[in-house]
Amino acid sequence: MTPSAVQTSRGPVTRKDVARYAGVSTAVVSYVVNGGPKNVAPATEAKVREAIRVLGYRPNAAARALKLGSSETIGVVVPDNTNPFFTHLAHAVEDAAAELGFGMVLTNSDGSLTRERKNIRTLAARQVDGVFLASCVFDPDVSELEASEIPAVLLNNAGSPPGFNSVGVDLQAGARAAVEHLIGHGHTNIGLAIGTNTGNQLDGREVGWLATLREAGLPDGPMLHGPFSRPGGYEVGKRFLSMANRPTAIFASNDMQAIGILRALHEAGVRVPEDLALVSFDGSLDSEYSWPALTTVAQPVKAMAQAAVQALVGKSRGDELQHHILPTELIIRQSCGCK
Structure with a gap:
């Protein structure tokens, strides 16, 4: 079957089009796209993936989120995404979240509380599964997080904010x-x-x-x-x-x-x-x-990211609130006078 025989004027390629091209049921296409819940024979999976490639099929993220009750996405708010520390931290959060099947949306508040609050509202409107807030103040106003009614972890925060998990250093x-x-x-x-x-x-x-x-x-x-x-x-x-x-x-x-x-x-x-x-x-x-x-x-950074992700969407989700204060390490190089 050729792509032109499937992709008609109806618009975007659908799961039914992929199933017809590959000669399988729509359920099998769903199993391949979602990685389960049922296993698919390797040869059949190869046919489905070839159909997806040839037809240019893109799963409907909104429909998938509605079905699963999860967008499989977390939001991150940092005060300065040009700061190498926050770049490294956001990267580590992205890696830790990806291990659990979550994507990440990064926003930058640029040191502005007004922009920070706007970013939280934007992420809530996108129905992310949770937010990591690295605030531009040590004692952030959490009212926007409370109003959004989505789980959140205060990142790079050494305090004990009531109602929220937090991760920081001493x-x-x-x-x-x-x-x-x-x-x-x-x-x-x-x-x-x-x-x-x-x-x-x-x-x-x-x-x-x-x-x-x-x-x-x-x-x-x-x-x-x-x-x-x-x-x-x-x-x-x-x-x-x-x-x-x-x-x-x-x-x-x-x-x-x-x-x-x-x-x-x-x-x-x-x-x-x-x-x-x-x-x-x-x-x-x-x-x-x-x-x-x-x-x-x-x-x-890596330990901070892992602790935060586990608290938000991992095995620690729903546990009693925790405030992780992690130790720092003095790295000795030349600027202090050591050889």
């Missing part, structure tokens, strides 16, 4: 590890480059940096705020360099800031780590390929 402990390492190199004047957040809320990395200095009997180092970005880090780096008593080491709150700081230091002829040591936070791929390579506090 920011204070990560900062402590970074600052203690710099103190171990003999530094007593350690600055902090801290990112600005939409809600101007206290960042756990600032708390950990300050507490560690005070517990070591050291003076509070200089602290400068700037965007969580390479240009933000570049401007902060230049401001540190203009200080009369500039720090001998800097803890940067993310890798992008640290890379911007590196540029400012290189332009000024300041050697890293000989003249000024630098440790960052996140553990993105960029940190490994900067020069010098950044010592960084790495977040366990």
Whole structure:
């Protein structure tokens, strides 16, 4: 049978057209397309797949979702999809969801709470099976999630939000590890480059940096705020360099800031780590390929993604609410002074 004998003026190719072309029932076509529930002989499956290829058949996703009661799709909201950390995290979520048969729709709030809420409403309208929200604030307004009545997990969140599962890391402990390492190199004047957040809320990395200095009997180092970005880090780096008593080491709150700081230091002829040591936070791929390579506090991206996916659509779905706080790891490279 030729495609022209099947594909008529009626419009798109249907499951019946595929069945007629392959010489099987529509039920068999459904079993092949859906991977079950009944097994299909390999030779028969090959005929059906050949018919699908020749005819250009595309299953109706809306009809399938209605039948299954699931769109087999999850939504992800991130604050900045150009940030390598969130790119890596979204990729890990996509991989973990795919293992369970779910696709992913990624949206970017661009640091805007208004856009974040709009993205949640858009995903709810698309009837996704759940939402992962990496908010642009530490304590997000969950009213849109509650109003949407779809399951959600707060991602990259170290709090204990009522009514929702959450997955994050201990920011204070990560900062402590970074600052203690710099103190171990003999530094007593350690600055902090801290990112600005939409809600101007206290960042756990600032708390950990300050507490560690005070517990070591050291003076509070200089602290400068700037965007969580390479240009933000570049401007902060230049401001540190203009200080009369500039720090001998800097803890940067993310890798992008640290890379911007590196540029400012290189332009000024300041050697890293000989003249000024630098440790960052996140553990993105960029940190490994900067020069010098950044010592960084790495977040366990894969473990975060797997915990979040299991809570939303996996074996932990429907269990008692859990707030996963995962440990970070200090990755030692050259920017801190280690060889």
